[in-house]
Amino acid sequence: MKNEQNTASNTKIISKPRIISGISFIVLSVVLLLSFISYLMNWKADQSQAGTMSDKTVESSNLFGKIGDWLGNLFIFESIGVAAFIVAFLFFVFGTLIFKKNYFKPWKTISHSLFFICWIPIFFGAVTNGEGVLGGVYGYQIMDYLKSYIGLVGLWMVLLVSFVLYFVLEFNLRPSSIKNKLNDINDNTFGRLKNMMPNSEEEFEADEDLEEEIIPENPAVIETLTPKTENDFSNIKVTQDFEPIKTPNQTSFKEETKESAPEPIILSSATAQPQKPVIETPVIKSEDDFAFNVEIKKDEDFPVSSEQQKSDDLVSRHGLYDHKLDLAKFQMPSVELLKDYGNEEITINKDELEENKNRIVGLLKTFNVGISEIKATIGPTVTLYEIVPEAGIRVAAIKKLQDDIALNLSALGIRIIAPMPGKGTIGIEVPRKNPTMVSMRSVVASPKFQSADMDLPIVFGRTISNEVFVADLAKMPHLLMAGATGQGKSVGINAILTSLIYKKHPSELKFVMVDPKKVELSLYSKIERHYLAKLPDTEDAIITDNAKVINTLNSLCIEMDDRYELLKNAFCKNIKEYNAKFAQRKLNPENGHRYLPYIVLVVDEFADLIMTAGKEVEHPIARLAQLARAIGIHLIVATQRPSVNVITGMIKANFPARVAFRVISGVDSKTILDSPGAEQLVGKGDMLYFNGNDLTRLQCAFVDTPEVERIAEFIGEQKGYSDAYLLPEYSGEEASSTVGAFDPNEKDALFEDAARIVISTQQGSTSMLQRQLKLGYNRAGRIMDQLEAAGVVGGFNGAKAREVLISDLNSLERLFDELKGR
Numbered sequence: 027m028k029n030e031q032n033t034a035s036n037t038k039i040i041s042k043p044r045i046i047s048g049i050s051f052i053v054l055s056v057v058l059l060l061s062f063i064s065y066l067m068n069w070k071a072d073q074s075q076a077g078t079m080s081d082k083t084v085e086s087s088n089l090f091g092k093i094g095d096w097l098g099n100l101f102i103f104e105s106i107g108v109a110a111f112i113v114a115f116l117f118f119v120f121g122t123l124i125f126k127k128n129y130f131k132p133w134k135t136i137s138h139s140l141f142f143i144c145w146i147p148i149f150f151g152a153v154t155n156g157e158g159v160l161g162g163v164y165g166y167q168i169m170d171y172l173k174s175y176i177g178l179v180g181l182w183m184v185l186l187v188s189f190v191l192y193f194v195l196e197f198n199l200r201p202s203s204i205k206n207k208l209n210d211i212n213d214n215t216f217g218r219l220k221n222m223m224p225n226s227e228e229e230f231e232a233d234e235d236l237e238e239e240i241i242p243e244n245p246a247v248i249e250t251l252t253p254k255t256e257n258d259f260s261n262i263k264v265t266q267d268f269e270p271i272k273t274p275n276q277t278s279f280k281e282e283t284k285e286s287a288p289e290p291i292i293l294s295s296a297t298a299q300p301q302k303p304v305i306e307t308p309v310i311k312s313e314d315d316f317a318f319n320v321e322i323k324k325d326e327d328f329p330v331s332s333e334q335q336k337s338d339d340l341v342s343r344h345g346l347y348d349h350k351l352d353l354a355k356f357q358m359p360s361v362e363l364l365k366d367y368g369n370e371e372i373t374i375n376k377d378e379l380e381e382n383k384n385r386i387v388g389l390l391k392t393f394n395v396g397i398s399e400i401k402a403t404i405g406p407t408v409t410l411y412e413i414v415p416e417a418g419i420r421v422a423a424i425k426k427l428q429d430d431i432a433l434n435l436s437a438l439g440i441r442i443i444a445p446m447p448g449k450g451t452i453g454i455e456v457p458r459k460n461p462t463m464v465s466m467r468s469v470v471a472s473p474k475f476q477s478a479d480m481d482l483p484i485v486f487g488r489t490i491s492n493e494v495f496v497a498d499l500a501k502m503p504h505l506l507m508a509g510a511t512g513q514g515k516s517v518g519i520n521a522i523l524t525s526l527i528y529k530k531h532p533s534e535l536k537f538v539m540v541d542p543k544k545v546e547l548s549l550y551s552k553i554e555r556h557y558l559a560k561l562p563d564t565e566d567a568i569i570t571d572n573a574k575v576i577n578t579l580n581s582l583c584i585e586m587d588d589r590y591e592l593l594k595n596a597f598c599k600n601i602k603e604y605n606a607k608f609a610q611r612k613l614n615p616e617n618g619h620r621y622l623p624y625i626v627l628v629v630d631e632f633a634d635l636i637m638t639a640g641k642e643v644e645h646p647i648a649r650l651a652q653l654a655r656a657i658g659i660h661l662i663v664a665t666q667r668p669s670v671n672v673i674t675g676m677i678k679a680n681f682p683a684r685v686a687f688r689v690i691s692g693v694d695s696k697t698i699l700d701s702p703g704a705e706q707l708v709g710k711g712d713m714l715y716f717n718g719n720d721l722t723r724l725q726c727a728f729v730d731t732p733e734v735e736r737i738a739e740f741i742g743e744q745k746g747y748s749d750a751y752l753l754p755e756y757s758g759e760e761a762s763s764t765v766g767a768f769d770p771n772e773k774d775a776l777f778e779d780a781a782r783i784v785i786s787t788q789q790g791s792t793s794m795l796q797r798q799l800k801l802g803y804n805r806a807g808r809i810m811d812q813l814e815a816a817g818v819v820g821g822f823n824g825a826k827a828r829e830v831l832i833s834d835l836n837s838l839e840r841l842f843d844e845l846k847g848r
């Protein structure tokens with residue numbers, strides 16, 4: 027309807043003079059065409075009549091009489107020979123253009139025509155050497171002129187070269203496109219011929235070869251597009267009422283049906299070259315014994331892409347790819363390997379409970395804080411007293427009493443949570459006199475952990491309400507741990523590693539272990555050929571030398587980049603999708619695809635590393651922390667000294683999940699958790715877990731060294747891989763040059779504004795800073811260097827913009843605070 031209206035309005039726009047001139051041009055083109063044809067047929071007679079226009083006694087043999095003669099003589103004989111037909115054609119083109127019909131592209135048509143109007147007469151002049159009318163006088167004379175200058179051979183060369191050049195320039199012909207065209211022709215003709223022979227083995231192989239040639243990189247992704255047009259025949263139903271068409275002869279309608287039905291097109295993502303599949307045509311035999319081929323497109327008729335077909339075939343022959351097959355007999359460690367520490371049931375000491383309650387109530391009363399309700403929840407290490415204050419009592423007033431309450435209860439580790447998140451209460455955590463130990467065995471055996479449907483489940487221990495607490499490292503996606511010496515950090519790391527080992531097969535998980543203290547992680551060397559990753563040509567998988575850490579971190583960055591490349595080629599968003607696709611045999615190992623295990627980097631004493639290697643360690647860690655989550659590299663970084671020069675803003679910004687064991691001061695607690703509280707913990711695995719939003723107090727599960735040893739031995743005794751998982755080689759020269767340390771005194775006045783612009787636009791570009799802040803290049807460049815030194819952006823990256831290392835403005839503000847504190 028809309029189209030009709032459009033056409034109607036289009037017709038109305040054409041004015042009468044336009045119609046008249048359009049028709050005139052078209053009529054003139056027809057007159058010219060017929061006159062020229064007629065002239066060519068009788069040119070000798072017609073030519074002899076030239077100049078007898080006014081003589082009525084002389085009769086013309088041209089279709090258009092003497093005018094026809096005259097036109098033919100003028101355009102063909104006296105000028106451009108048969109190229110005159112192009113003039114007639116141009117008149118026709120002008121006519122259609124006046125009618126606003128876009129049958130021809132005006133400038134292209136004119137330029138093509140002009141070329142041939144020049145070339146054809148000379149060509150025919152050279153072929154006929156001036157005999158006849160094909161080249162016209164113009165053609166002959168130009169040819170003659172050229173011949174006298176450049177000779178006959180030169181003339182032909184000019185003609186040929188100009189002809190070839192014309193095609194090359196006009197149609198943008200290049201050797202590659204010619205090859206593609208030839209392939210197309212080959213595909214369309216020979217391919218079709220082959221397709222006409224169903225079940226032919228050669229046909230399948232040929233297609234497969236062709237497919238492989240076209241999509242070498244990623245043969246897996248082929249989309250099938252089914253054009254849904256008005257002509258789509260998918261809804262045609264052959265019913266019993268169908269009356270066969272009766273014709274006396276044997277007739278086939280196959281050709282006709284094919285023409286009208288649109289053919290499905292297979293578009294390969296790599297080449298986007300359409301290929302036409304064969305559609306089977308059922309043959310209906312009519313009474314009259316003629317073959318009537320009807321095409322019915324059913325869903326199953328739509329071709330499955332050959333890659334899909336291939337992977338389906340492979341899966342049906344060999345089943346899904348099993349990454350565990352190399353170590354098919356590997357036995358996961360049993361819970362029995364962990365020590366049973368006896369009864370872990372929480373015993374309620376009513377006297378202790380009552381005493382604490384009375385003290386709290388009494389104390390609050392002396393400070394005029396009325397309580398309407400009090401409730402106790404007993405956990406393994408602390409008891410949580412939840413208070414509902416009387417109406418009108420300010421939370422801040424209770425918060426202020428924290429020290430007084432602690433003093434009065436004469437207990438370490440009192441923590442006041444005012445208000446309790448999600449509840450209308452105030453929480454007071456009071457450590458128990460006899461805490462219950464949480465064994466690793468009890469939490470590993472718990473249904474919550476056993477049935478945890480997570481990529482990298484970690485069972486930390488138990489919450490304040492004695493529930494098993496399980497978190498997914500893959501979601502964190504990196505973990506920062508801090509705690510003063512002797513407070514349970516090493517046990518915590520062992521608990522994390524043990525949880526992962528209990529849940530993941532060696533083919534699914536690899537650890538890169540950095541242990542500057544040399545003794546903490548040495549137990550794990552026994553599982554080197556099962557669970558550890560290392561640099562090629564290194565002896566020990568567990569890295570104790572700080573110089574080697576830099577190489578390993580940079581090698582992990584290369585592994586990360588390689589993995590991103592693999593994911594990109596496989597059109598996958600994350601490692602999970604990628605591995606699933608690999609298991610379905612959709613990714614060809616010959617193209618570098620492989621099953622990707624998760625890699626967990628564990629750094630036991632980060633402070634030590636930062637002190638010795640500084641930015642050289644900080645940069646790759648920050649880079650990994652920022653980018654590695656999608657490709658399955660996760661970081662666990664632990665430190666004894668949570669000071670700001672160890673846990674820098676750049677590190678903190680990229681580690682949303684944090685664990686704090688007991689720390690020495692409130693400042694340390696603020697550094698690690700962004701809030702106080704960790705200094706109030708009681709130690710021995712009492713910890714706070716911060717997931718970026720909520721703070722949860724947990725009792726870490728206890729796993730002793732002999733238990734870890736037993737697990738490592740159990741795994742180490744089993745058949746492993748021939749070597750540890752090898753990381754990509756890294757040669758130190760690749761290390762990027764770094765700018766000096768950030769100096770707050772030399773900070774540009776616009777430093778913070780510039781940082782905010784960079785973070786909000788996520789573009790580390792100097793010219794963008796120039797534009798936004800209206801600065802000269804030098805100053806913008808200086809600010810960019812300062813941003814790099816502060817860890818806001820990455821190093822200079824050639825022509826590309828610098829990598830932005832901080833993802834949001836909140837993290838940036840925290841970095842500013844931290845920089846001010848330096």
Ligand SMILES: Nc1ncnc2c1ncn2[C@@H]1O[C@H](COP(=O)(O)OP(=O)(O)OP(=O)(O)O)[C@@H](O)[C@H]1O
Pocket residue numbers: 463464509510511512513514515516517518666710711712725726727728729
């Ligand atoms: N979850 C826990 N449950 C019970 N006791 C614990 C727990 N964690 C630690 N402990 C006790 O605290 C001691 C010290 O723990 P751990 O070795 O983990 O400390 P650390 O923080 O690693 O110290 P360092 O940094 O000096 O190595 C342990 O030997 C153990 O007795």
